[in-house]
Each structure stands twice: as C-alpha cells, then as structure tokens.
Amino acid sequence: MDKILEYMLEEDEGFGDVTSNSVIDELDEVNAYIVSKDEGILAGINVAKELFESRKVRVLFHLSDGCEIKKGDLLMFIHGNARDILLVERTALNLLMRMSGVASAANKYVNLVNGDVIIAGTRKTQPAIGKYDKMALKIGGADTHRFSLDDMLLIKDNHIAVVGSPLDALKKAQKNASFSKKIEIEVETLEDAIACVENKADIVMLDNMDYGKVSDVLDELEKRGIRQNSLIEISGGINEDNIGDYIGLGVDIISIGGLTHSSRSLDFSLKIDK
Template identity: 40%
Template sequence: MFDYEIRLLKDWIEKDNAFFDIASYELRNKNTIGEIILKNDNVIISGIEIIEKLLNEYNIQSEFYSKDGDYVNKGIIGKISGNAYNILIVERIMLNILSLMSAISTKTSNLVNKINGKTKLAATRKVFPSLGNLEKLAVLHGGGDTHRWNLSESIMIKDNHIALYGGIENAINIVKKYKSFTKKIEIEVENEEDAFLAAKNNVDIIMLDNFSSENAKETARKLKEKYPHIIIEVSGGINEENYLEYVDENIDIISMGKLTTEVKYIDYSLEIEI
C-alpha cells in the first residue's frame, strides 16, 4: 500500500538532495532524535501512515501519539530517531505532506460537521497530479466522501463527452456496453430537461452542474419523485460560504473542488533534541 506515493516522495527527496546536502554532510555518521511539533489547535490530523512508511525507507524510527483522523491540538505529535543526515533531507517533504493532508482533513471535517441531514460532502478530481490519492485520503480522514479515485472507478459522462458523442442519449447508449455490474454510470447535466432525459435512459447518478441552490432542490425533488433510486449530486460554483444552501433531503451528494484546491496549511515543525 502507498507504493507509488512512497516512490514519488523518495524521488522528490533524492532530487532535492542532489549529489549531497552540503550543510548536512558532516552529520552523516551521527544519530539523533527529533520531535514533530504541531503548531495549530483544532486539527484533524492526516498523513501519519504515509509518513511512517516514508521514514522507514530511510531507516528512521518513528513513534506517533495520534493516528490519522484524530482531533489534535498543538504540541508534540511524534518522535523520530535515526541517522541525522537522513532525518534532515527527509524533513521538508515530511512536514509538507503532514501540512497539506492535515489542512484538507481539517477543512473537510469543519464543513461536514455543519451538515444536518443525509447529504454527503465529497471531493472532486481537482487535485494535484501525483498527490491526488493523498489529498483524497485526507478528505476521507476528515469525514468526507472521496468521489472517484480514478477514471475507471465509475463511468462519468461529462459535457465534452456529450458533445463528442452527439448528445446525451448517444453518449449513454455508447458507454453502456462497457458497464460492469460493479460500475455506475454518472452524467453531468446543465438543466432540468437534460436531467430527465438522462434519468429516462437509466443512468445511476445525475450531477446537476452549476445549478442555483433553489433550482437544484426543485429539480432534485422532481427527479426523486419519478426516479427515487437515482443518486443526485450537485457541483459547480459551490464553496464553504454557500454549500449549506444545497443541503436537502433529495440531494445525496455535494461535491466541492475547493475542499482540495483552497486550503490553509497546518503548521508543523521538527525540533532536534541535543
């Protein structure tokens, strides 16, 4: 597990290290101990498991006092020990991953906790290349829904597919032949008429894209009355200021790109014990 991500992080570390870290070179035969310090309160921590595996690649021992998904306040969250040179070249990547993942999980948790009802808050595919799985894992640690992990996890027909296939019905009928019983078909629509056309053609999920909250609720209500089995998702133009306007008994999923694209980093530091 995390094999690809660990290879990626190691590659970044080795490129950063280049031939060697000049400032740390004389410490290559020295062992040391360091404390990882969380400098913010009210944090849903994320990134511990991946960091433990990364540190292990450099023979650095670690002991963390919290696990992914825990609510934590500022203080020492863990201790590491090993070769001083290795600890110093790993330090920045380690702290960056903890900072990013904890920021996403904390933001997700804060937003999810304000939802009163069955509607779920989900991420989107607006994630950084290579880091996407870690960002989505952080959403999961924060209590959100990950949405698709990759393109093949579900069959999602978007506006450009509809244009290239020559319409909603053609798009649905063409991709149906690739559908397994384990896969759902989702389609993105921009108006109520297209939503009902998609429902008529037996899709599993309808995404109401860039609907106002009032229009989304009304369209979702009509769809659920006739097609109660269809999952209704809303997306587009949704942020932390307006997402609660979309919470409704007929809306199953609110997906928000800003869960991963607009986050305030959580502050971590490493302090070496002398």
C-alpha cells in the same frame, strides 16, 4: 516504499544535502520531534513514518490519523542519524501538512452537513500525489469519489460535446460499459436532468446549478415519481455560507473540488532535541 515517496526524497536530495554534510558529523545521532503550530485534523502521519523509517530513523511515538490537534501538540517523536532526519524533514512535513489541510477542510464540511448528505472530493488533486489527497479526504470523513478514470463512468460536458447530447451519451454508455461500472452523467438543464433520470443513470450531477434550479429539478422528479431512479449530486459554487440551503433540498451528494485544489496546508515544524 511507494515509488512516489522515493521520488519525492530523491528530488529534494539532488546530489546530496550539502549543508548537513558540511556542518554535521556523519555519525551524529539526535532526537527530534514534529510539533503542530496549527489546529485541525491530522492526516498523513503514517506516510511520514514510512518516509523516516526508509532512512532507518526510529519513530518512537506518533499520534493517529484522524485525531483532532491543536497548536503545541506533539505529533511525532523520532531518533536517528541527524543527517538522515534532516534529509527527510521537508518532504515529510510538506506531505503531512498538505494532507492534514485537506482532511481538516473535508471534516469541516462533513460537520456542516451533519450526516444529511455525502460530502465528496473530486479528481482536482495535486499531480502525482492524488492518492494522498484522496487518503486525506477519507481521513477527514469525506467520500473520495473517483480515484482514477477506470473507477466508474463520469460523462462530462466534453464527452457530451463530442457525442451530441447527454441522453445520447448516457445510452451509449449503458450499451457499451460493463455492468460492474456505475454511470454518472453531468447535466446543466432541467430537461437533460429529467431525461437522464428517466433513463436510470446511476448518478445525475447537476453541474453549477443555483439553488432555484436544483430545487426545480428535484420538484419535477418527485412529481413524475422517478426521484428514486438516480442519486442526485450537485457540484459547483457550493461553499460554507450556502451549503445549508442545499442540504434541505434532499440532494444525495455534494462534491467540492476546493477540498483538494484550494485547501490551506496546516503548519507543522520539526525540531532537533540533541
């Protein structure tokens, strides 16, 4: 089992589940089920299965990641030692609820854009469980963007602050990075966007630009005949109310940090059925 999952269980168990060990006989076996008290997209069911099976609890039935769920739906049915089930319960539910919340938020935005633009997450994930946040994004239909710092080059404002200018940073990256790594650069002005596209950055991110500024950049790229040089990503200030405006501009990617740092967890519950 993943070491992160092992740590989650160890952290919750401490020196032992004193409640269950005090009131439940050691050999008691029960049936139990996880039920949804919410609606959205299910994500993390295989992770929950792995957690229960690590304690030799049998998973007799479960729905599939990516399916739509509603209040009252049976998500998983299990059988095993009562103490073991209750030991795993909170860890499994916490991760399952969070992942389903991230997947549901991602799916909502994916449906809003209807395939006209890529919806992507960011690295604004929960510490230590970023891989599960990314897994949830993918289940919800969004692009994961970078998993870690070694996936691709993403030159951000602090890199530029050290180097001096976006164009200088881009040229250094193109000189020093492996051919196998894409280079993305974050810009905040029309002039920097034009310069980086002219110099063929793989992706140019228009950071925190409003509708008017994004429109100006794209218009200027078309006028100069260089729009095809780079993918154009926008990030910052995009929400359910204004995302439709940006789709019509012709951007390629919309990245939304809120999918992982602010999504509401769905509400699930585990019940014993002795």
